[in-house]
Amino acid sequence: MPNEIARDSGKPRYLQIADDLADQIRAGVLAPGSRVPSESTVMERYGVSQGTVRKAVAELRTAGLVETHHGRGSFVRQLPPVRRKSSDRFRRSHRANGKAAYLAEAEQAGQHPTVQVLYIGPVHAPAEVAHRMNLPDGERVLARRRRYFSDGTPTEEATSYLPWTVATEIPELFDENPGSGGIYARLEEHGHALAEYVETVRARLATKAEVSALQLSPGSPVIHLVRDAVTCGGRVVEVCDTVMAADRFVLDYRIDADG
Template structure:
């Protein structure tokens, strides 16, 4: 049964309950570290069945505001400050100043927020066969050898993003810094430009979806929590894609801000 609200639309009872719990978290009634009331407590409080409460908690977990552990219940997350991802992070001046895109955007976030600490953990650097979708973007056959750089990003000790860069082997084979954990000031884009690959544009495609079980584990999320999947092509003035970055981000940790010039034709 649903309850009629504005416009005559019925809102299921489990959605109402989920919304109330989410609002309690956002209002600070339930604070970071607090346990959400148990299923039996919620059944008694709302006078509904256990099945209704279980459906409500699916919605609460999908909000990304709680962390659920088997046998321990659901705990309100201690959420670090949101990290701002600005379109300005790819400015050439950042590379010339020795800042990679991630550190550039972190600095931008710190100027507007509370100055959280950013950290990058490199998980793998080496050859890999290009997956089909990545190969299409790079303009090479699927299975072609490419260089993969897989990283996990943290903010205040919390994993917020995983990213893998795929670069054409013929482009990187003579740039030894790209095989190092630290490619030097300005990051991999600066090293590519040093080698003559001047960038014309960065093209990003974003989609939102629930995290898989493996993704949720990697980013310390509850199963089904929302994530943002971003694919970026780094395109040179010659029109070649010299890097595809496949990135997955915890949706509740990220704010996107894009500056779009309103230039005349």
């Protein structure tokens, strides 16, 4: 039985209902994956109108407790385990076993990773990418766009950009699977020894495209990460643009205190 709703309390009714439902979710009365009572049920149970119930459920949605599907209902979210992205995931020594960074990390976390290649081919460099590579705006570059899944649910979408002159040196970069150790191994084999990576981290709300690509609820935050791969000669030979569901990742960075 639900808690009673105080008709006169200072708190809006829709928030009282949202809190009540949230408590039931946290207490396990509403288990992960189970259906939240339908709008009409909640209307009757608390004696409120549909609009009020909808605002309550909207609260649960933006709190990330619930996801709702038109015509089916709202369901308690079962969050996929959070994955860590460690700043040493691109160390050469980790390439020894031949795994690409993503697969190695995911498997270590006990998950079943999948990669879907969306596009490999030439594109005009977006402004930010061209700037980072020190190329003219709109210059032709190789794009490698792919979507990553863990246990079947999409978690991340990434696009790598490489200067066209670099890409044509390395046929494997046009393959869906660039081979053991990933594209960084291929770059280094072809004389582009890497000195460092520079990562830029932003967070923002997901765009509509990202909401559908990553199966998010509208209003969810994403982490937007852009990484430059810099050679010993100071040249940026790859820019990787990644968008991740914010609630599925934690990023770790080690920073030397140096002198």
